[in-house]
Amino acid sequence: MEHVGMDLGKKESQIAIITEAGELIEKRMRTERQRLVGYFKDRPKAKILMEASTISEWVARLLEELGHEVVVADPNYAPMYAQRSRRVKTDKRDALALAEACKLGAYRPAHRTSDEQRHVRALLTVRDSLVRVRARFVTLAQALLSREGFRVPTGSSGCFGARVEELDLPEHLRVEIAPLLAMLTPLNEQIHLLDESISQLARKDERVKRLMTMPEIGPVTAVAYVATLDEAGRFRGAHQVEAYLGLVPREWSSSEVQRRGNITKAGNSRMRWLLVEAALRLATHKKRPETLALREWTERIARRRGQRVAVVALARKLGGILYAMWRDGSAYEPAKLARVRRRKAQQVA
Numbered sequence: 001m002e003h004v005g006m007d008l009g010k011k012e013s014q015i016a017i018i019t020e021a022g023e024l025i026e027k028r029m030r031t032e033r034q035r036l037v038g039y040f041k042d043r044p045k046a047k048i049l050m051e052a053s054t055i056s057e058w059v060a061r062l063l064e065e066l067g068h069e070v071v072v073a074d075p076n077y078a079p080m081y082a083q084r085s086r087r088v089k090t091d092k093r094d095a096l097a098l099a100e101a102c103k104l105g106a107y108r109p110a111h112r113t114s115d116e117q118r119h120v121r122a123l124l125t126v127r128d129s130l131v132r133v134r135a136r137f138v139t140l141a142q143a144l145l146s147r148e149g150f151r152v153p154t155g156s157s158g159c160f161g162a163r164v165e166e167l168d169l170p171e172h173l174r175v176e177i178a179p180l181l182a183m184l185t186p187l188n189e190q191i192h193l194l195d196e197s198i199s200q201l202a203r204k205d206e207r208v209k210r211l212m213t214m215p216e217i218g219p220v221t222a223v224a225y226v227a228t229l230d231e232a233g234r235f236r237g238a239h240q241v242e243a244y245l246g247l248v249p250r251e252w253s254s255s256e257v258q259r260r261g262n263i264t265k266a267g268n269s270r271m272r273w274l275l276v277e278a279a280l281r282l283a284t285h286k287k288r289p290e291t292l293a294l295r296e297w298t299e300r301i302a303r304r305r306g307q308r309v310a311v312v313a314l315a316r317k318l319g320g321i322l323y324a325m326w327r328d329g330s331a332y333e334p335a336k337l338a339r340v341r342r343r344k345a346q347q348v349a
Helices: 033-040 056-065 091-104 115-147 157-165 171-204 206-211 219-229 238-244 269-284 289-305 307-328 334-348
Strands: 002-007 012-018 024-030 046-051 069-073 249-254 257-263
Touching: 002 091, 012 091, 024 033, 024 091, 033 056, 046 056, 046 091, 056 069, 069 091, 115 157, 115 171, 115 219, 115 269, 157 171, 171 206, 171 219, 206 219, 206 307, 219 269, 219 307, 238 307, 269 289, 269 307, 289 307, 289 334
Parallel strands: 002 046, 046 069
Antiparallel strands: 002 012, 012 024, 249 257
């Protein structure tokens, strides 16, 4: 079997092939479906290694349809590039290093998201972009009004235009913000349609339904959590999930010296932001008895480290709790959290 390393690029890709006879074939081609099919369809069956990237999934599927074995690898796995010189980096060297790693098995496969969750991630990405654009328009309109001494009453972004209409604004100011208000209407409509689609997905998925039994976890956060992890079984435990979401502290430790910094911020930034928002709501809504154990835990951290650190710590804990609920097929049980809290308190005492 031939072993192939592909250094993918948006326009062009570098290919290195190690044949069964040990011959090295190097080729550069445009990253296009017709070019790839034309070159690989007549070649002997090969094992092909490429880094995980934006375009790696469609390339991998295309080559698999041609009968080749494709491995999409984690680009952060250092041994994969052990054969490459650190002083010189070129596409040819990268492709050759991938081909040699493919032959030696010196790689770590990356998780390839299912078709269903890839579609959900795309919907969430589009919604996130529209929400950010709407927020920029609202912020700009508020700044223009504030400059003239007008203040818009607080409320949701979806109703911003209606609140502005209630103000007695001079004509020149209405002319200035009119384009922004006009753009908000179609944005709100499209965001509403996406929210409806996400709610439908939530109603059909039993995993999402269970996650939504957790206080302050709505359809968007629950659907995003399932789409981000894709499969609960690929994680060893809650702590690995927390690290995967980038919610664990950085660490520089050597011998007896241990230093910890801010969170790593690895993984999906949208999921991390949603968990932090849920944690902030949970920490500030103090009238819900089912969140008492979590709020007390957060308040103890806040007294030692401050509110911001405590909220991020709670977001990390929420990520672990949601994973345990998904793994065990259980709903949110506040009594169970209270028992765990009492047991740990007894151990400390």
